[in-house]
Amino acid sequence: MNPIDRRTFTTGLCGCMLSGLAGCATTHQTGSAYDLSDTPPGYKPDIHSDEAGLWMQINKTEADMRTAANRIRDKAVNDLVHDIICRLTQDYCADLRPYVLRSPEWNAAMFPTGLTFVYTGFLLQAKNESQVAAVLGHEFGHFRRRHSLARMRDARTKDDIAAALGIGLSMVVAGADFSRLVNLGLNASKLAFSRDHEREADAIGIDLMSKAGYDPYEAGAVWRRVIDIDAASGQDDYHDPYLSTHPTHEEREETLKKLAAEKRKPAVPPPNRLHQVVAPIRASMLADQIDLGTFKRTEKLFDLLIADGLNPGEVLYYKGELYRRRNKEGDDTLALGLYHEAAEAAGAPPEALRQVGLMRWRKGDKDGAREYFRRYLGATPGAFDREIIQNYLKGA
Amino acid sequence: MSRIIVLLALLGLASCTPFRLVPPGPLTVEHTFVVDVPHAWNAVSGDRAVLMTMDGPTLDAVVFHPGIEDGKTLFYKVDLEAQQNPLLVWAGIEKDLVSYRFRKDMSEHELMDLYIASATKMGDHKISFAAANLAPFTLGGKPGFRFDYTVTAPDGVHRRGMVVGAVVDEKLSMIDYRGTSLYHFEKHKPAVDAMIASLRFVKD
Numbered sequence: 001m002n003p004i005d006r007r008t009f010t011t012g013l014c015g016c017m018l019s020g021l022a023g024c025a026t027t028h029q030t031g032s033a034y035d036l037s038d039t040p041p042g043y044k045p046d047i048h049s050d051e052a053g054l055w056m057q058i059n060k061t062e063a064d065m066r067t068a069a070n071r072i073r074d075k076a077v078n079d080l081v082h083d084i085i086c087r088l089t090q091d092y093c094a095d096l097r098p099y100v101l102r103s104p105e106w107n108a109a110m111f112p113t114g115l116t117f118v119y120t121g122f123l124l125q126a127k128n129e130s131q132v133a134a135v136l137g138h139e140f141g142h143f144r145r146r147h148s149l150a151r152m153r154d155a156r157t158k159d160d161i162a163a164a165l166g167i168g169l170s171m172v173v174a175g176a177d178f179s180r181l182v183n184l185g186l187n188a189s190k191l192a193f194s195r196d197h198e199r200e201a202d203a204i205g206i207d208l209m210s211k212a213g214y215d216p217y218e219a220g221a222v223w224r225r226v227i228d229i230d231a232a233s234g235q236d237d238y239h240d241p242y243l244s245t246h247p248t249h250e251e252r253e254e255t256l257k258k259l260a261a262e263k264r265k266p267a268v269p270p271p272n273r274l275h276q277v278v279a280p281i282r283a284s285m286l287a288d289q290i291d292l293g294t295f296k297r298t299e300k301l302f303d304l305l306i307a308d309g310l311n312p313g314e315v316l317y318y319k320g321e322l323y324r325r326r327n328k329e330g331d332d333t334l335a336l337g338l339y340h341e342a343a344e345a346a347g348a349p350p351e352a353l354r355q356v357g358l359m360r361w362r363k364g365d366k367d368g369a370r371e372y373f374r375r376y377l378g379a380t381p382g383a384f385d386r387e388i389i390q391n392y393l394k395g396a
Numbered sequence: 397m398s399r400i401i402v403l404l405a406l407l408g409l410a411s412c413t414p415f416r417l418v419p420p421g422p423l424t425v426e427h428t429f430v431v432d433v434p435h436a437w438n439a440v441s442g443d444r445a446v447l448m449t450m451d452g453p454t455l456d457a458v459v460f461h462p463g464i465e466d467g468k469t470l471f472y473k474v475d476l477e478a479q480q481n482p483l484l485v486w487a488g489i490e491k492d493l494v495s496y497r498f499r500k501d502m503s504e505h506e507l508m509d510l511y512i513a514s515a516t517k518m519g520d521h522k523i524s525f526a527a528a529n530l531a532p533f534t535l536g537g538k539p540g541f542r543f544d545y546t547v548t549a550p551d552g553v554h555r556r557g558m559v560v561g562a563v564v565d566e567k568l569s570m571i572d573y574r575g576t577s578l579y580h581f582e583k584h585k586p587a588v589d590a591m592i593a594s595l596r597f598v599k600d
Contacts, residue, residue: 068522068550069524069548069551069552070550293474293476293494293496293517294494297492324506327499384527384528385504385505385530385531387529387530387531388541
């Protein structure tokens, strides 16, 4: 191996410095987080930008979502969500791709690429189509104002500041580590930035839903329902003024009520296809809520749905299931009462009849149980459990 | 990878536990019942369950749930109350969580529901079950139940399964067998059926 000469060394050094600068140009091409223009319809980021990197990550998520086992394939449900988005967003409709996912959590989101997901737990909790429009309009506010990109850039800038300040302060006071203190302050700043985005998205959402013919007062009502359910579960909206990503539910309800007062009430009744469209998957949505294992929260949600008056028999049956599964003292009796009530109410599944039969059998009322087993088999000619029910009828 | 983790969690399989080879012959499962294993099988102990597989747990799996006691969950991981911070519980700050537990007087429908709800929870709600053919069944000479199911997990592979079980001495014992619909379920089903037919409870 020959020793390296001075010229080669200098050339190599220059090359390293240039490639280092090129590296800086790529990885630190941030742009400002604070004066981003709106996303125009049909927008695609420059392939060399930091935004393109963000899109690449989201596209990977979308690829998984496309084939997800818990993706709801029901065409009517997907068409409804897409139609609501198109009514709200007009020229952006072709850019937005909604996926309805089976999950009992209350959530929906719209990403910078147009990927949008809506959980069934959110569709179940919504009282009407206007409430779905309120949340999707809010999510579109994040999309149009490019909040994800702004937050990513803001976080990166503040991380740089944190690193520089941490080093600088440590040099001034030898041996001291200020990095945690600096990080705490800058994290609070990042989260305040996030809360401002939520407020901006709320304002955009209510404006869009109002223009699309939905009832703007339902935007605040979304949060009233969330507050009521949280309160019932004994977990009120604990809010840290420095470390929360969102404003309080109460603040959002109040602000949205005020904003609604500035909007026109729709001249004609707003579209409300929600319950008719989700009816075929509603039973699985209710069952999934029970599987979450949150008793008080689920009970409150079910009570709200019963009060809404849409297929109360179906919700009463699942409320009975909620009590049966908990199995505390007296829950069997409460469950039996709910199954009875469900069995005679509109929209009850035939399983309510079977559950009355099983509960009566357990309590020793075999004749009463057989009556309900016969009604169950009569209502369900292709019952998957026919053989075992017939065993009960024979007196096993 | 996360899909595989969800799938293995669904099977009640502890991720770090090594497999062992079970030789042909009688196998006593947790002092509760004995089955005759027709040929060498791979086995691993999991969360309140013992899993055996021939071609790998994502392709085929027999899961024994031996002697679940009254008031217990099917898997420890779905016992939400047990995982609460005892200090917070003592201070009256309990989370709003209730677990679905076995009770000794459960009907066959409830036992099937317990299995599906527990497995769904183990799979982080990312799996979808459809049950069929719930029917009476005699397990180890005791009156019990059986049902079939299909399941779609996050890996998108369609699987078929069947569960047989019985409540003996107030304890629930179940055998869950599943495999890919395309091939593995049918491949190992005769051997699993033979194992189930050979089952006898230890106190007999």
